[in-house]
Amino acid sequence: MPQNRIRLLVLSGFLGSGKTTWLRHQLHSGHLRDRTVIVNEAAAAPVDDALLADLAEVRTISGGCVCCSERSAFLRTLREHCNESQPQDIVLETSGLAEPAAIVEAIRADPLLVHRILVDEVVVTVDALSALERLKRDALIRAQIETADVLVITKLDALEGEAAGRLAATLKSVNPGARIMGTVKGAEVALPDYANVAAEELPPLREIPAAGPIVAADIEIDPAMGWEVFSVWLSALLHARGDEIFRIKGVVRTPNGRVLLQCVQKSVLPPEILPETAAADLRFDNRLAFIGRGFDAKRLKQSLKAFCG
Incomplete structure (x- = not known):
């Protein structure tokens, strides 16, 4: 029943x-x-x-x-x-x-x-x-x-x-x-x-024409890079490819603590500071998930490396 x-x-x-x-x-x-x-x-x-x-x-x-x-x-x-x-x-x-x-x-x-x-x-x-x-x-x-x-x-x-x-x-x-x-x-x-x-x-x-596959790619963010440098790279990426990158999300460690970063296409949502709790899973800190079309993890890493020189 x-x-x-x-x-x-x-x-x-x-x-x-x-x-x-x-x-x-x-x-x-x-x-x-x-x-x-x-x-x-x-x-x-x-x-x-x-x-x-x-x-x-x-x-x-x-x-x-x-x-x-x-x-x-x-x-x-x-x-x-x-x-x-x-x-x-x-x-x-x-x-x-x-x-x-x-x-x-x-x-x-x-x-x-x-x-x-x-x-x-x-x-x-x-x-x-x-x-x-x-x-x-x-x-x-x-x-x-x-x-x-x-x-x-x-x-x-x-x-x-x-x-x-x-x-x-x-x-x-x-x-x-x-x-x-x-x-x-x-x-x-x-x-x-x-x-x-x-x-x-x-x-x-x-x-409706068939579109390319939607893929998910994870990349690791080097904490030594600096929050300011990473923010500039991300802004440039969204400006250039925001129509193809549907979603970005991940937890990044910053001087202010663990910050949840989320983007929907070209819009960056307000960051949210996550509490430091014993139950927090820290394994995925400083890893961002990119979901969209026309890119892969290798190309994203190359772009970030080239930008940060």
Whole structure:
């Protein structure tokens, strides 16, 4: 019976769309209390678990997406969780490259998990600043949105009323059955009335040209280089290649302590100082994950070395 199964909420959304911010707010406000959190990172160096560890029990699967390359690790993690004496319900925060439908199908195809796990909701975060353009040229974000039970428009304060209404109307045209909500820094805010707003015209999926693969590359940052030099290099890189680098994140040691550094395309988010706790995993300090197209770790390292001379 459904009431006897472990409930799983799948949280998805494209790179930098605000999944962790939304989840942190939900955990902090108690809406997802007593849930184990599984964090999936496409890059080898995990980051998001550090932001959630003080709010929930967190397990991490890194180095690939649980919908494909890390599917076996994900299913094994779920089986181990089911075998615990008092297993909690689960939140899965996927990588920004995951397809939620493939995750749901993997659970339904597993002869054990299909009887133990109930996928009760798929929540997809949508970046208010970039969603309309991505819907026109990226099949992945379209697939994520089509799968959702709930669509969470993040960073809504960055849009004027007319633009926000057009985005909501477009999302409704892509997924008529989904509930749509707006948020600012994880907290829900009212959406403008979009009942009579025209949706943006989107090309059929078959007309969206195939893009190159999205890759994840980790590079180590030499602490001796200096924060100022690294900041200048990063700014120059984003200015030149920001349209191809979708996401940068990592923990860098600075004179002020361990700093979480995050970038979404050409935007550098405000740095966040992480607490120095005994539970902190220091193995991945001074390693940055770059996710995007048209580059690899070797070329990034060459660029940094050439810049720093």
